[in-house]
Amino acid sequence: MTAPADPGPPRSGSGRTSADRMADTAGTHGAAGGVATARAEQVLSRLQLLITRKLDGLLQGDYIGLLPGPGTEPGESREYRPGDDVRRMDWPVTARTTVPHTRQTVADRELETWLAIDLSASLSFGTARMLKSDLAVAAAAAVTHLSVRGGNRIGAVVGTGGGSTVRLPARPGRKEAQGLLRAVARTPIKPGRTDLGALVDMLNRPPRRRGLAVVISDFLAPPDDWGRPLRKLAVRHDVLAIEVVDPRELELPDVGVLVLADPETGALHEVYTGDAKLRARYAAGAAAQRSAIAYALRAAGAQHLRLRTDSDWLLDIVRFVAAQRHARTRGTTR
Known part of the structure; x- marks a missing residue:
């Protein structure tokens, strides 16, 4: 299913990194000729402050894990x-x-967390508060904040489209975690699709001790491509799948003639959105696609968190973490 092009002003530009685009979302408005590194630092600083204030305010505790539970x-x-x-x-x-x-x-043992972040061209799309790629970087920042405490190690593999991947080694400490986030935010997005199955499989090699694996993607690739590597990953690790979604991928607005673009191939299609039957078929197809993704994630044994570009993603993370902590402590004596 192709993603509809934004009917408003362009939300992304060629050659821009996630940090450049997140500047607008985080309230940063630098000069056009500003240095990308300075922009990335400023954006990530604001994002870290936002995450720290909200997550620490709503999730009290010395050790907060997304999946492992209490300390x-x-x-x-x-x-x-x-x-x-x-x-x-x-x-x-x-x-x-x-x-x-x-x-x-x-x-507790020191926890090793690995992120598999899909930053392929299909995530360079957004019609609400931010692009999907910006939301993916923000989710990675939240996971890092929750996982880096107590000397835990965190590393990442990043898919940038066109078969390219970047591996960032796992290191302990907040300073190293911030360096990892800066590297992710500065990663340029290339044309083409990321092989999500191969990206997930990079977390299986070399074999690592049991830890937390987080896969951040829109999961638009067929589930057959990434389902088996994800099941293999869940055998050894706790797996969290963070699905990023834009509302226009779920339903079409009635805005007359709309140009739909495939961001990975550049193919364009004109669609008359005034046709109610077409909008209904689109919504039904999108619902079936998301149901297939959710089923494949459950079958793989992964926890599933869906974040939308038009909602309060931090609040969604807070609710998810709180639900996981409640489920893991319910009926225990601790």
Whole structure:
């Protein structure tokens, strides 16, 4: 399904990076001849401030993970001793043995997080608050903020279209994480489609210890192309799939004659959007496509988070993280 061209002023320009375009979204308005590096620094600083204020304000806690849960892992149970924290009582074991037991905990291992970020040409599109590529970079910044604490390591592989990929090694520390985000934001988008299956498979090689893998894409490639690598990735790692969507990919507005463009091939088609039946068929086809994507992600064992360019993406992330924490702690003794 081709993506409709923006009927308004152009939202992207050839040769521009995500940081250049995110300047408008973040409220940064530099001179036309400004240095790209300075713009990237300013945009990411504003974005980091926004993420820190909102996420830290709504998600309290010393260790906040997208999927791994609280900051301690359950260990073995032992008999209760005077002075033990009663909040650590292991009630199931106590009921079975009729002897009070407490649940011990073990320290968390350092978490290694890898991002697979699709920045192919199909993401250079947006009709709402931002382009999909800008939203992908913003999502990567939020994941980095949530994952980098406690000496955790974070790395990334970036697909830039045309079969090109960039690998950024995993390193611990906030300074290194900010450097990774700067490198992602400055990555120029090339014509052509990213092989999403090959991009995901890069996270499988070389084999790494269990950690968190985050795939950020619009997932417009056929699920058969990326479903198997994603299932393989989920065998060893916790996988989070972040799907970025623009509202015009879900339904067409009634704006008369509209030019639809495939951003990966440049093919153009004129469509009369005043036809209600055509709009209904488009919406039905888009719904079927998104349902197939959601089904493939569930079948692969990945958690699914959908972010839209016309909604508060930070609030969507907050709700997702809160739901994951509640699901993982529900019914436990911690």
